[in-house]
Amino acid sequence: MTDTTTTLITATGESVGKTAITLAFARLATAGDQDVGYMKPKGTRLQSNVGKTLDQDPMLAREMLGLDAEMHQMEPVVYSPTFAEGVIRGTEDTGALRDRIATSFETLADGRDHVFVEGGEWRTGGVVELTDPDVAELLDARVILVAEYESPKDLDAVLAAADAFGDRLAGVVFNKVADAAYDSLGQDGIPFLKSRGVAVFGALPREKELxxxxxxxxxxxxxxxxxxxxxxxxxxxxxxxxxxxxxxxxxxxxxxxxxxxxxxxxxxxxxxxxxxxxxxxxxxxxxxxxxxxxxxxxxxxxxxxxxxxxxxxxxxxxxxxxxxxGGRTSDARTVDRMAKLLDAHVDVDAVI
The missing domain is CATH 3.40.1390.20 (HprK N-terminal domain-like)
Structure with missing residues (x-):
């Protein structure tokens, strides 16, 4: 357990490509002979499957990474509207939820070289004290922040997240950067973040297919x-x-x-x-x-x-x-394409 690297992939907002990036990093780590595990503590992309409410992302991860873990371990908390209502009514025990996540993680991480933990929009889970900074602390994880960039004002969200994660933030990966914004990010945005102590691992260009x-x-x-x-x-x-x-x-x-x-x-x-x-x-x-x-x-x-x-x-x-x-991370082809983008534009070694 002590030799297991734990990396939490979180995001500044919804639908920024976090799932594809998480699974692509996991695939790249596997290609580098690491024994990889996956977990999504808070299931948010919900669908009905055999009478249960399940998140699609762990299901895809289990298939793509060849994992035999149980779904209730990969997704210990189903963060549904019903669950959130239960939290504010006092029917959910925060301590019990944290224990459930920690216990599931122990099982998933046992014997693994690297566990990739998929977060969400980093503030989600506040009502039950399980935001991504809380999860990172609970699992002793280093953090990769996925963010979009259209103009300098988008750096507000990056700095807010960096402040919340503190020393656990390893660095930022920008995704879906349009051609018109790429030069601005490279020439001004990334140097500015580095001057504020925020490392940037790279920036991915926007691709329609993703x-x-x-x-x-x-x-x-x-x-x-x-x-x-x-x-x-x-x-x-x-x-x-x-x-x-x-x-x-x-x-x-x-x-x-x-x-x-x-x-x-x-x-x-x-x-x-x-x-x-x-x-x-x-x-x-x-x-x-x-x-x-x-x-x-x-x-x-x-x-x-x-x-x-x-x-x-x-x-x-x-x-x-x-x-x-949801269309961005629907199959292995999408994740493989993302892995190629990461390999070309991001310091992958620093992440995995």
Whole structure:
């Protein structure tokens, strides 16, 4: 146990690529002949599986890393809305939860060279005194912080996290850095952080394949009907909801980039406005309504896919949000691609 290295991967926010980075580091450590373990103390990406609420990330980790650990050990706390409600009502014992995590970790770490612990947004868990700084202290872990960077103001979040972790913070990995921000980060941001005592292991460029899902994958997951033959191999990274008037919608959509627009199938004005914006890559029409021939004709001219589902707009929004946020770490191919990026842009040896 004393020879086991424990690394907690945490993040400044949600959906910054933390899972892919954690699993990619674990794969790289395995390739370097380390016997690797994995744990996610607080399960947050929840789905129903054989009657239980489980986090998808430990399930993927167990498959990819060839682990035989039990799910209740890899994910000792299911951080669901029901759990959080129980905490604030006093039905959860903080001490018992900490003991559960520590006991599970002891089992998972036994005989391992390196255990990678996947955290979350670093402040999550405050209601039960299990934020990532608390977990790092509990497991005596060194910490890697994953952060995004678009402008210097994003360094506020990095410094706040660095202050919370203190000496346990080994360094920062920036992810999904756009071309326009890369020079600013390298020339100004990273030297500034180093001047404040925060090490930076590297910065990963933004890649569409790791930042969203294809239109075809979106259609498959939603069980949507394709109403046009528009491009379905393009990636969408975000969604917008069309619930306003046509003129307002046009101004709204013109700011879009790699976006799927969700709107009612009977909203021809919104559909037409969306098709006039180059950043809109797909229309998702709800309510089971079929659009007019004019809309479909314009979509065909613009080579924009039009998908239709029978669900209501609110349900479609929830499903699309989950798919776009979860699509980055859906399979081994994604993690392998992330491992190659880390190898090219990050001081991997310093991490593993």
């Amino acid at each position: 930042a969203g899902v294809t239109v075809s994958a979106l259609a498959d997951e939603l069980g949507a009907d394709a109403l046009t033959e528009g491009s379905t191999d393009v990636f969408v990274e975000r969604f917008l909801v069309g619930a306003m008037g046509g003129d307002e919608a046009l101004r709204y959509f013109r700011r879009a980039r790699d976006t799927v627009v969700i709107t009612g199938g009977d909203r021809a004005d919104v559909q037409t406005a969306a098709l006039g914006a180059s950043g809109v890559k797909c229309l998702l029409l709800t309510g089971g309504h079929r659009p007019s021939g004019a809309v479909l004709g314009r979509a065909a001219e613009a080579d924009t896919a039009v998908l239709a589902v029978n669900t209501n707009t609110a349900t479609a929004i929830d499903r699309v949000e989950s798919l776009i946020q």
